[in-house]
């Protein structure tokens with residue numbers, strides 16, 4: 001089972017401002033509301049791929065109620081600690097000429113709720129994957145990811161960490177199965193300006209030496225890299241699409257990679273699929289639907305001049321047939 005942990009979930013309120021003048025009232029042409037937070041995005045994309053996962057985390061107030069009802073309606077299993085006070089945050093995404101985001105700090109988490117969460121972690125068993133991702137509310141201890149991994153150490157659980165700077169570096173001691181920073185985050189960690197996968201590769205080796213078993217670094221339109229646990233370097237370009245909203249693109253990569261690795265695909269195939277999932281989300285409102293992912297996967301193999309592996313081609317064909325027959329969530333169109 002794949003467990004995703006979102007300690008600071010959010011409702012993502014996307015506005016499309018016509019102007020963005022500081023100090024004035026600006027008007028939005030339309031708005032959308034999505035359930036967000038990195039782990040929730042990962043579970044959402046996994047659901048789209050028909051890969052089961054359980055979303056865990058901490059939620060509170062009317063926004064938390066909305067979030068959990070939405071997850072239930074989408075058929076995403078969840079196991080959230082509920083706060084007695086405080087609201088799950090609302091993150092503002094101003095999708096204008098450039099994307100401007102204002103992310104909330106999140107509610108205050110009392111110590112007893114942290115204990116409750118740590119107790120609930122006992123459901124994660126040998127062979128499971130636990131994804132620890134996103135920022136943490138400032139009332140939580142900074143080493144919470146390390147605490148969780150410490151508690152579960154030695155149980156045969158694979159950890160995946162996608163977290164900002166220090167949280168990420170701290171987590172490397174636990175030898176996570178996968179980390180997925182982007183080029184800017186890696187640049188900030190090492191104090192360098194790096195854009196392309198080729199420029200990022202030496203830093204992937206450093207992160208590998210520090211403890212990460214597999215390192216994916218996403219580089220936006222420049223492509224992405226994977227340095228796998230066997231020390232093999234993989235680089236994949238990005239399929240060309242019209243950018244709609246890149247929120248959740250990195251999370252979609254993590255989901256796509258895990259979906260393929262856990263179903264036994266090799267690392268190169270998993271990276272290509274991951275890249276397509278990220279691109280498909282960047283070209284969507286919200287997390288990408290299956291039909292768009294399939295189109296981007298096909299376009300990416302074409303761009304790379306490579307034949308699609310039989311397993312991936314069959315999967316796309318089966319999904320198309322199911323969509324035509326009007327079955328299942330994966331048949332949804334955007």
Ligand SMILES: O=P(O)(O)OC[C@@]1(O)O[C@H](CO)[C@@H](O)[C@@H]1O
Pocket residue numbers: 008010011012035036037038041091103104134135136247248249250251
């Ligand atoms: O404030 P954090 O936890 O760093 O990031 C939260 C967030 O921006 O990340 C997700 C996209 O990855 C969004 O759904 C969400 O609003």
